[in-house]
Amino acid sequence: xxxxxxxxxxxxxxxxxxxxxxxxxxxxxxxxxxxxxxxxxxxxxxxxxxxxxxxxxxxxxxxxxxxxxxxxxxxxxxxxxxxxxxxxxxxxxxxxxxxxxxxxxxxxxxxxxxxxxxxxxxxxxxxxxxxxxxxxxxxxxxxxxxxxxxxxxxxxxxxxxxxxxxxxxxxxxxxxxxxxxxxxxxxxxxxxxxxxxxxxxxxxxxxxxxxxxxxxxxxxxxxxxxxxxxxxxxxxxxxxxxxxxxxxxxxxxxxxxxxxxxxxxxxxxxxxxxxxxxxxxxxxxxxxxxxxxxxxxxxxxxxxxxxxxxxxxxxxxxxxxxxxx
Ligand code: SAM
Ligand code: SF4
Numbered sequence: 001x002x003x004x005x006x007x008x009x010x011x012x013x014x015x016x017x018x019x020x021x022x023x024x025x026x027x028x029x030x031x032x033x034x035x036x037x038x039x040x041x042x043x044x045x046x047x048x049x050x051x052x053x054x055x056x057x058x059x060x061x062x063x064x065x066x067x068x069x070x071x072x073x074x075x076x077x078x079x080x081x082x083x084x085x086x087x088x089x090x091x092x093x094x095x096x097x098x099x100x101x102x103x104x105x106x107x108x109x110x111x112x113x114x115x116x117x118x119x120x121x122x123x124x125x126x127x128x129x130x131x132x133x134x135x136x137x138x139x140x141x142x143x144x145x146x147x148x149x150x151x152x153x154x155x156x157x158x159x160x161x162x163x164x165x166x167x168x169x170x171x172x173x174x175x176x177x178x179x180x181x182x183x184x185x186x187x188x189x190x191x192x193x194x195x196x197x198x199x200x201x202x203x204x205x206x207x208x209x210x211x212x213x214x215x216x217x218x219x220x221x222x223x224x225x226x227x228x229x230x231x232x233x234x235x236x237x238x239x240x241x242x243x244x245x246x247x248x249x250x251x252x253x254x255x256x257x258x259x260x261x262x263x264x265x266x267x268x269x270x271x272x273x274x275x276x277x278x279x280x281x282x283x284x285x286x287x288x289x290x291x292x293x294x295x296x297x298x299x300x301x302x303x304x305x306x307x308x309x310x311x312x313x314x315x316x317x318x319x320x321x322x323x324x325x
Contacts, residue, residue, distance in 0.1 A: 014064075015262065016065045016067055017262050019066055021041075022068070023069045024070055026135075030320055034134070046079045050083040052280060053083075058293055063092035064092070064093055068264065069264065071096070072105065081109055093114050100137060100141065102145065103144040106151060110153060116155040118159055122163065125173065146181075159246075160188065162205050164205055171213055178243060179241070189207045189248055190203055190205070195319045206249070211232075211247075221233070283295060
């Protein structure tokens, strides 16, 4: 029984949990100068994560996505996956990763309970990938992706942030990429954060450009299913995979919001582009289940109808590595 309902009647079955703020990449739109630790902070432990997820599961959450920062820079990420997968009621354990060590680790993670994987891959061109992420690792990420596909996880998807340079040949390259591979590549419209206003102004491209291109190339929208997220996906008869679009600036984007976020410090964020959060960490000890459930449940009434990105207000989100995107 789902007990997580906000003041607008939206139900929450999906938790995005950041397990670290640290990252080994320097994506130009997220952490252009790399991750810098500015204070001594301990991120949630495996046991705290377990108790937190148990709380959300008691309230009706069925899907957890591990994210970051880069979740796989944590040496205990396998233990985290196993702990979350063992929580009664959790049916889907997903992770979003930049893919740097995927080829080596994915078989273990799957055995530990990972069911769904999203790999961030902004370009299929080696130079562009290097320039965007700060790492000349395109080949390694592609090998990891193919290893994941071969393992038969329930779902493997690619996220590509839509940047001015990705357009044109970039879209064509991704269309060729999914011709034989049964994978969904979703273009995510660049989001403005507190750290990146100049970058945003120079690189943002509206999702409508991709939508027009897809239609022109013969792609047709896939009928939406009940638990679909915000991505609109497209099919093409000659392609095994799918292309899609996540357009957070489009009207109505927040209406079907079904997700909550918790930061690596144990702070419940009601909106990716909101302000502040609700601390849960003090309730992650033994014998605090009832208090934890009550705080999560009542916090939901603070959730607003939607973000205010269109008004140029990204809330206090400095960059997405803080909260997992
Ligand atoms: N490090 C992991 C990764 O890159 O997959 C997980 C965390 S990352 C913050 C999650 C997703 O957010 C990635 O797909 C990334 O490309 C996306 N992202 C980061 N900053 C963004 C921005 N300003 N606009 C749109 N997407 C962004
Ligand atoms: Fe790291 Fe992911 Fe941000 Fe890139 S998008 S800098 S991989 S957290």
